[in-house]
Amino acid sequence: xxxxxxxxLANGWKHIDASTLARSxxxxxxxxxxxxxxxxxxxADILSDAGLRVVLIEEGPLRSSSDFRMREADAxxxxxxxxxxxxxxxxAVNILQGRCVGGSTTVNWTSSFRTPPEVFDFWQRQFGxxxxxxxxxxxxxxxxxxxxxxxxxxxxxxxxxxxxxxGAEKLGIPVAGIKRNVKGCWNLGYCGMGCPTxxxxxxxxTTIPAALxxxxxxxxxxxxxxxxxNGSRVSALDCMALQPDGIHPAGKRVQLRxxxxxxxxxAIGSPALLMRSGIxxxxxxxxxxxxxxxxxxxSALMPARVDAYAGAPQSIYSDYFLHRAPIDGPLGxxxxxPPLHPVLYATxxxxxxxxxxxxxxxxxxxxxxxxxxRDGFHPESRGGQVRLGSDGLPVLxxxxxxxIWEGARRALLAMAEIQFAAGARWVTPVHETSPGYSxxxxxxxxxxxxxxxxxxxxxVSAHVMGGxxxxxxxxxxxxxxxxxxxxxxxxxxxxxSVFPTSLGANPQLSIYGLVARNASLLAAELSGRxxxxxx
Amino acid sequence: xxLSRRQFIQTGLAGSLVLSFAGWLNAAGARRLSAAExxxxxxxxxxxxxxxxxxxxxxxxxxxxxxxxxxxxxxxGLSLASQKELGELFGLLVLAPARLxxxxxxxxxxxxxxxxxxxxxxxxRSSRLGLLQSAYGALHDLTFGAWYARADTWExxxxxxxxxxxx
Ligand SMILES: Cc1cc2nc3c(=O)[nH]c(=O)nc-3n(C[C@H](O)[C@H](O)[C@H](O)COP(=O)(O)OP(=O)(O)OC[C@H]3O[C@@H](n4cnc5c(N)ncnc54)[C@H](O)[C@@H]3O)c2cc1C
Ligand code: SF4
Numbered sequence: 226x227x228x229x230x231x232x233x234l235a236n237g238w239k240h241i242d243a244s245t246l247a248r249s250x251x252x253x254x255x256x257x258x259x260x261x262x263x264x265x266x267x268x269a270d271i272l273s274d275a276g277l278r279v280v281l282i283e284e285g286p287l288r289s290s291s292d293f294r295m296r297e298a299d300a301x302x303x304x305x306x307x308x309x310x311x312x313x314x315x316x317a318v319n320i321l322q323g324r325c326v327g328g329s330t331t332v333n334w335t336s337s338f339r340t341p342p343e344v345f346d347f348w349q350r351q352f353g354x355x356x357x358x359x360x361x362x363x364x365x366x367x368x369x370x371x372x373x374x375x376x377x378x379x380x381x382x383x384x385x386x387x388x389x390x391x392g393a394e395k396l397g398i399p400v401a402g403i404k405r406n407v408k409g410c411w412n413l414g415y416c417g418m419g420c421p422t423x424x425x426x427x428x429x430x431t432t433i434p435a436a437l438x439x440x441x442x443x444x445x446x447x448x449x450x451x452x453x454x455n456g457s458r459v460s461a462l463d464c465m466a467l468q469p470d471g472i473h474p475a476g477k478r479v480q481l482r483x484x485x486x487x488x489x490x491x492a493i494g495s496p497a498l499l500m501r502s503g504i505x506x507x508x509x510x511x512x513x514x515x516x517x518x519x520x521x522x523x524s525a526l527m528p529a530r531v532d533a534y535a536g537a538p539q540s541i542y543s544d545y546f547l548h549r550a551p552i553d554g555p556l557g558x559x560x561x562x563p564p565l566h567p568v569l570y571a572t573x574x575x576x577x578x579x580x581x582x583x584x585x586x587x588x589x590x591x592x593x594x595x596x597x598x599r600d601g602f603h604p605e606s607r608g609g610q611v612r613l614g615s616d617g618l619p620v621l622x623x624x625x626x627x628x629i630w631e632g633a634r635r636a637l638l639a640m641a642e643i644q645f646a647a648g649a650r651w652v653t654p655v656h657e658t659s660p661g662y663s664x665x666x667x668x669x670x671x672x673x674x675x676x677x678x679x680x681x682x683x684x685v686s687a688h689v690m691g692g693x694x695x696x697x698x699x700x701x702x703x704x705x706x707x708x709x710x711x712x713x714x715x716x717x718x719x720x721x722s723v724f725p726t727s728l729g730a731n732p733q734l735s736i737y738g739l740v741a742r743n744a745s746l747l748a749a750e751l752s753g754r755x756x757x758x759x760x
Numbered sequence: 761x762x763l764s765r766r767q768f769i770q771t772g773l774a775g776s777l778v779l780s781f782a783g784w785l786n787a788a789g790a791r792r793l794s795a796a797e798x799x800x801x802x803x804x805x806x807x808x809x810x811x812x813x814x815x816x817x818x819x820x821x822x823x824x825x826x827x828x829x830x831x832x833x834x835x836x837g838l839s840l841a842s843q844k845e846l847g848e849l850f851g852l853l854v855l856a857p858a859r860l861x862x863x864x865x866x867x868x869x870x871x872x873x874x875x876x877x878x879x880x881x882x883x884x885r886s887s888r889l890g891l892l893q894s895a896y897g898a899l900h901d902l903t904f905g906a907w908y909a910r911a912d913t914w915e916x917x918x919x920x921x922x923x924x925x926x927x
């Protein structure tokens with residue numbers, strides 16, 4: 226298997242692993258971009274294409290297909306924030322986020338959805354974002370879909386996804402196929418450990434190589450610590466080099482000076498950088514309204530092998546339960562299936578001892594469904610708050626309130642019903658006191674009575690959004706619709722942290738589209754070229 | 761005043777004890793596991809993984825030791841803040857009074873039976889104190905993570921491992 230990253234490096238890409246720096250340094254550029262995920266990658270591509278000198282700062286390592294061995298033991302510590310066990314402050318929600326070149330896109334599951342129309346409508350009504358609509362955004366989505374090979378996935382779904390199809394169809398619940406950003410996918414199912422075949426068109430393989438080919442500089446193992454500002458302008462970014470373990474400081478520092486600074490450290494990461502820097506925040510909005518799409522899981526034993534580790538991880542979804550009530554009513558949820566690998570499944574699964582071992586012995590027969598709860602629309606679903614720990618690193622407080630649990634219960638019921646309809650012989654919510662059920666009638670009764678509380682009911686998230694929300698005025702947003710900071714003229718935020726609510730859809734394409742638009746506007750401004758025509 | 765263990769935990773004393781010890785232990789910071797901590801973790805692994813571990817005592821001892829190594833590696837990969845918190849938890853559990861009062865385990869960890877340790881785990885798992893529930897969660901995740909990360913545990917669950925031969 227050819228490794229395009231190794232080839233690029235051999236051809237002279239400017240990559241500096243800050244853990245190897247012999248001394249501290251100061252660097253000048255036109256634009257500095259913090260983070261190399263969905264937002265940072267697209268920004269680097271578009272700005273470098275406009276002839277701007279770009280420097281990318283990433284705290285994770287540069288890893289590529291020859292490192293992607295499809296082993297959880299290597300992938301989680303190497304490629305994820307906090308070894309894939311980042312948690313909310315109370316430890317009740319486990320959060321998956323990438324931390325490597327390509328950010329979460331290097332480890333994500335390739336599901337690609339445009340921002341739903343009702344979400345744009347809500348943003349227009351509640352946050353005055355009248356510039357963003359299905360019409361005005363459609364060409365940006367189209368451009369990114371083309372660039373990243375977002376296509377319908379015509380290979381038959383794996384057995385895990387097939388359970389969702391079979392159960393939902395029996396119950397008359399519509400399902401549909403998920404578009405994926407892949408080119409020549411081998412249908413292996415290891416997207417979460419980094420794609421070993423270079424099929425996934427993540428930032429690692431697309432926008433970042435494009436920027437590096439144009440002479441952009443990439444720093445890895447370098448943590449953006451603090452933006453320095455003077456009046457209404459950012460003057461510099463102070464960064465701290467990390468040791469190869471990615472945890473301990475290496476002692477060297479890098480200071481970057483630039484005309485413009487783009488923050489794209491993802492939700493949690495971006496608001497934390499702004500907070501550490503003491504950026505003006507008179508309305509106390511920074512880090513607030515951080516959303517998770519809290520996920521609850523239902524696990525079923527099927528009569529035949531499912532082998533949920535094999536085959537494209539997410540290929541089928543249902544939005545039926547997103548549309549049962551108004552968007553700001555009781556929480557709707559999107560149904561999908563997660564891939565199951567031994568560590569991910571065993572750590573998520575409830576119980577211990579023989580009870581746990583017994584379920585694990587049936588690993589190959591397990592189907593799991595997940596429900597992504599659409600947080601941030603109901604007036605009482607206000608999300609979480611990022612704050613800084615004593616070491617200056619972010620912590621997320623995310624209270625799981627009644628509105629969430631009410632939705633979680635409906636979701637656990639819906640998933641169990643679908644699994645039984647698909648022929649499951651046993652179903653259990655991932656919940657510490659659920660005994661598991663052998664019929665839908667039993668499950669219906671049991672789940673209705675389950676105590677739904679933090680720690681008892683497993684809640685996870687792979688979609689962190691918000692914390693630097695956009696709006697029309699500084700009273701209700703940190704940035705405007707272009708991602709421009711309201712107080713500092715040469716500061717932009719280009720990532721999932723700008724969403725003022727969650728999305729009710731997997732976020733990557735929403736970020737690609739919005740950032741393509743905003744980076745194009747910025748590129749025009751900085752290079753003095755005419756701005757792109759926006760409908 | 762003599763509090764029963766249950767009263768002790770329910771009055772929230774457990775929580776403040778954890779916190780006050782925390783301050784005291786902080787000085788240690790991130791560090792290697794001590795022999796006492798390894799013994800404690802081995803006792804926990806033996807209970808958490810009961811059903812996955814072989815019955816043969818020598819084999820069991822070796823696999824538990826490998827799992828404790830795995831836990832140590834996993835902890836070293838966490839943020840320094842999490843390492844500190846876990847260091848506090850481990851440091852606390854090896855203190856005899858805490859073991860007795862918080863975990864309700866009367867014997868040294870090395871001598872505690874699977875049933876005794878399981879009872880303690882179940883107590884924390886269903887505790888009304890979020891702190892103890894989250895501590896149970898951390899022990900659960902670390903142990904099962906370390907166990908199923910190893911390829912030699914996969915046969916028992918029918919997982920063939922990643923595809924081979926193409927790369
Ligand atoms: C396991 C998993 C599966 C997913 N599956 C899907 C899916 O199928 N479909 C979908 O649409 N979405 C999916 N997502 C979510 C999607 O990938 C993310 O929403 C998206 O990548 C977020 O983009 P971003 O630019 O906001 O942040 P990220 O892509 O997370 O990138 C942020 C980057 O910034 C770096 N960073 C943060 N702070 C600093 C700092 N101070 N200094 C230097 N660097 C910093 C981080 O290390 C990281 O690399 C998944 C995510 C995960 C983790
Ligand atoms: S399923 Fe496709 S995209 Fe995912 S890791 Fe396998 S080959 Fe790569």
